[in-house]
Amino acid sequence: MKPSIPSSAINRRGLxxxxxxxxxxxxxxxxxxxxxxxxxxxVLPSWNDGPAKQAIVDFVRATTDQASxxxxxxxxxxxxxxxDGTLWVEHPVYTQFMYCLERVGPLVKEKxxxxxxxxxxxxLSGDREAIAKMSMRDLFEILxxxxxxxxxxxxxxxxxQWLATAKHPRWKRPYTELVYQPMLEVLSYLRANGYKTxxxxxxxxxxxxxxxxxxYGIPPEQVAGTSQPVKYGYDKDQRPVxxxxxxxxxxxxxxxxxxxxxxxxxxxxxAAFGNSSSDDQQMLEFVKAGSGARxxxxxxxxxxxxxxxxxxxxxxxxxKIGTLSQAMYDxxxxxDWIIISMKNDWKRIFTFE
Amino acid sequence: MKPSIPSSAINRRGLxxxxxxxxxxxxxxxxxxxxxxxxxxxVLPSWNDGPAKQAIVDFVRATTDQASxxxxxxxxxxxxxxxDGTLWVEHPVYTQFMYCLERVGPLVKEKxxxxxxxxxxxxLSGDREAIAKMSMRDLFEILxxxxxxxxxxxxxxxxxQWLATAKHPRWKRPYTELVYQPMLEVLSYLRANGYKTxxxxxxxxxxxxxxxxxxYGIPPEQVAGTSQPVKYGYDKDQRPVxxxxxxxxxxxxxxxxxxxxxxxxxxxxxAAFGNSSSDDQQMLEFVKAGSGARxxxxxxxxxxxxxxxxxxxxxxxxxKIGTLSQAMYDxxxxxDWIIISMKNDWKRIFTFE
Numbered sequence: 001m002k003p004s005i006p007s008s009a010i011n012r013r014g015l016x017x018x019x020x021x022x023x024x025x026x027x028x029x030x031x032x033x034x035x036x037x038x039x040x041x042x043v044l045p046s047w048n049d050g051p052a053k054q055a056i057v058d059f060v061r062a063t064t065d066q067a068s069x070x071x072x073x074x075x076x077x078x079x080x081x082x083x084d085g086t087l088w089v090e091h092p093v094y095t096q097f098m099y100c101l102e103r104v105g106p107l108v109k110e111k112x113x114x115x116x117x118x119x120x121x122x123x124l125s126g127d128r129e130a131i132a133k134m135s136m137r138d139l140f141e142i143l144x145x146x147x148x149x150x151x152x153x154x155x156x157x158x159x160x161q162w163l164a165t166a167k168h169p170r171w172k173r174p175y176t177e178l179v180y181q182p183m184l185e186v187l188s189y190l191r192a193n194g195y196k197t198x199x200x201x202x203x204x205x206x207x208x209x210x211x212x213x214x215x216y217g218i219p220p221e222q223v224a225g226t227s228q229p230v231k232y233g234y235d236k237d238q239r240p241v242x243x244x245x246x247x248x249x250x251x252x253x254x255x256x257x258x259x260x261x262x263x264x265x266x267x268x269x270x271a272a273f274g275n276s277s278s279d280d281q282q283m284l285e286f287v288k289a290g291s292g293a294r295x296x297x298x299x300x301x302x303x304x305x306x307x308x309x310x311x312x313x314x315x316x317x318x319x320k321i322g323t324l325s326q327a328m329y330d331x332x333x334x335x336d337w338i339i340i341s342m343k344n345d346w347k348r349i350f351t352f353e
Numbered sequence: 354m355k356p357s358i359p360s361s362a363i364n365r366r367g368l369x370x371x372x373x374x375x376x377x378x379x380x381x382x383x384x385x386x387x388x389x390x391x392x393x394x395x396v397l398p399s400w401n402d403g404p405a406k407q408a409i410v411d412f413v414r415a416t417t418d419q420a421s422x423x424x425x426x427x428x429x430x431x432x433x434x435x436x437d438g439t440l441w442v443e444h445p446v447y448t449q450f451m452y453c454l455e456r457v458g459p460l461v462k463e464k465x466x467x468x469x470x471x472x473x474x475x476x477l478s479g480d481r482e483a484i485a486k487m488s489m490r491d492l493f494e495i496l497x498x499x500x501x502x503x504x505x506x507x508x509x510x511x512x513x514q515w516l517a518t519a520k521h522p523r524w525k526r527p528y529t530e531l532v533y534q535p536m537l538e539v540l541s542y543l544r545a546n547g548y549k550t551x552x553x554x555x556x557x558x559x560x561x562x563x564x565x566x567x568x569y570g571i572p573p574e575q576v577a578g579t580s581q582p583v584k585y586g587y588d589k590d591q592r593p594v595x596x597x598x599x600x601x602x603x604x605x606x607x608x609x610x611x612x613x614x615x616x617x618x619x620x621x622x623x624a625a626f627g628n629s630s631s632d633d634q635q636m637l638e639f640v641k642a643g644s645g646a647r648x649x650x651x652x653x654x655x656x657x658x659x660x661x662x663x664x665x666x667x668x669x670x671x672x673k674i675g676t677l678s679q680a681m682y683d684x685x686x687x688x689d690w691i692i693i694s695m696k697n698d699w700k701r702i703f704t705f706e
Binding site: 196 | 573
C-alpha cells in the first residue's frame, strides 16, 4: 500500500510556518554565535539556507554555549544516525543485501538443498521485481545464511573485498561513494563541536563497521546494528577464534534501533537523523522527547532527478523500504522535528557531483 | 572445590624468568622511550618497580612509537577491563548484588508469593553463609526480579541513590571508593597514550554505567555488561519511555565477555585486564592471541592484609567468585600474560590509604 501523503503536505512552507512561531531559535542564535566551532570547509557548505540548516546550526549553538540554558557538557554530546537512506543511498536494494544476494549462488553450490527453497529460489531466478518485493523476513533469512559460520576476520575480509569492487547499478560507482555529502557535513560539524557520532542501523553492525571509519569518520565501536551472536572457539591450530552464528541476538528494526542504542550505549542521544517510517520513528520520537535541546531530523527523499523520490512520486516501483508514512509525517510536524528536503535543502547530493 | 595452585607457583620469580627470555621488550624500551606520554602524577606511581609495571610500560612504548614495528594507530588503541576484582573490590559479595539483595525485602512486600520461593527465601533468612553460597543462576534470578519493570531513568536514579549511601561492610566506605588506585593509574596512563578504555563486566551494563565516568573516567557508552533487553513504550502522559525487561539478552559470563565485546564494539582489544578464571580467561586468551603487541594482565588477589587473599590462603570462606584456577594460571604462564601481585606489585591498594 502506498502512503497517502498529498504532495502539497510535504513542503518547506509548512515547516517555515512552524518555525516562525518558535522565537527561542532566533534568540539563541544572537546570543551565542561565538561559542560554536566551524569545521574546515565552513558550516554545512552543501546546504541551502533555510529552516533545516538553520535548525541544525541553532541546535549546535544552543548546546555548546556555556551561557545557554540548553548547554550540554562535552562528554554528554551524543548524535545518532540511521544509515540506509539517511547517510547513503538505499535504492534499489539495501547495499548489504546486494552483498548477501551475490553470495546466494556460491552458497547453493555448497548446500544444493537450498536451491528449491524460498527465499533462495527467488534470488536464483534473477527476477528483479520478485526480489524487490521480498519481505524483511526473507531478507534476514538470506542474511543469516550468507553471513554465518565465518570467523570475524574472515567475514571482515570478505566484505572489504566486495566493497572494493561492487558498483551501484545506477551510478556505476562503489557503494561507499554514494554517501550524501550534506550529511557528511552534519557529521563533521557535530564532531567539530564535541559531539560523538554514532550509527544505529537496521543492517548488520559487522557489515557497516568495515567502512564506517573511512567513509563516515565513525569508529567501529560507535556502530550499533542488528547483530548475530559471536561464538568463542578454537581453530585447527588451537588458536582462539570468534565466529558469527546464524541467529539474531539484537534486532534493530522498528523500536529496536533506540532500544538497542540504550542497551549498548546507555544514553538518550541529543540529536538523531533518520528517514524511514518503519525503523526510525521511535528513535526520532524518543530523542525529541528528552529534556533540553533535542534535534530530530527526517531526511525526505523527494528528488527524483538527483536521487530518488519515494513518496508520493509514481515513477518508482512500490517498495517496502524507506517510505514516509502519513503518521510519521504528522508526528514530525507535531513534535517539531526538522524535515530535510533533499531537493530543496541540499545544493548537491554526492561528493562526486 | 578449592583450586590447587601451590602458593610457591604464584610468585614474581616465575614471571621474571619468563620475561628474561623476551629480548624484544628491552629493545623496544631503549628505542622509543620518548614516544610515550606521561600522565599527570607520573607513570604508574603506585606500582613497585618489577616485571608487571615494566611490561605495561613496554607495551605502551611499543605501541605508541611510530618507529616501532608494533606501533598501533591511535584510532585502533583499545583496552578492555573487567570490573569486579580487577578495578574494585568484589568481596564478600559483588557490589551490584549487595544492591539487589537489599531490594528483595521491598520486592517481597509487593509480591508476597516470592517469600517462600528460592532463592528469595534464602535472602530473607539473612543467613550470610547461605547467601554467599548461592549460585550465579540464583544471583541472576534475584537481579532480574529486582532490576526490571523500571524505566531506564527510574533505575538510574535508584542506583545513584543507593551508591550515595551504601557502605562496604569491612571498610565502612562507599563502594565507589573501593577502587584499586594502581588500576586507576593504568587507565590514566593508557588514555594519556591514546587508548580508549572500556569495561567488560559480568555485572549489568546499566548498573556500572551510573558511576563509570566519575569513578573510572570511562564513559557509559564504553561499558559492556550483561544486559537485559530494553522495551519501548509510552507512559500515562503518552511520553515515550524505555523499560528494562526481566530477561537476559547479552550474557557476559565466561566467554560472553569477549564474544559480546566484539558484538558491541567490533574489535580485538590490544590490552585486557581481568582476575577471574570463570569469566576472564577467554578474554585474556583472545586478546593475547592477536598479532602485534598485546597485553593480557591478570590481577592476583594475594594480599590478605590490605585486601583479600583468594588462593591459596585458607583464612577466607570458600567462594565462587574470583578464584584463580590452576588451568588459568598455567595458561597465563604459557602465553606470557603479566601476573599482577596485589601484595608485591602495588605500593598501595586504595586512594584513601
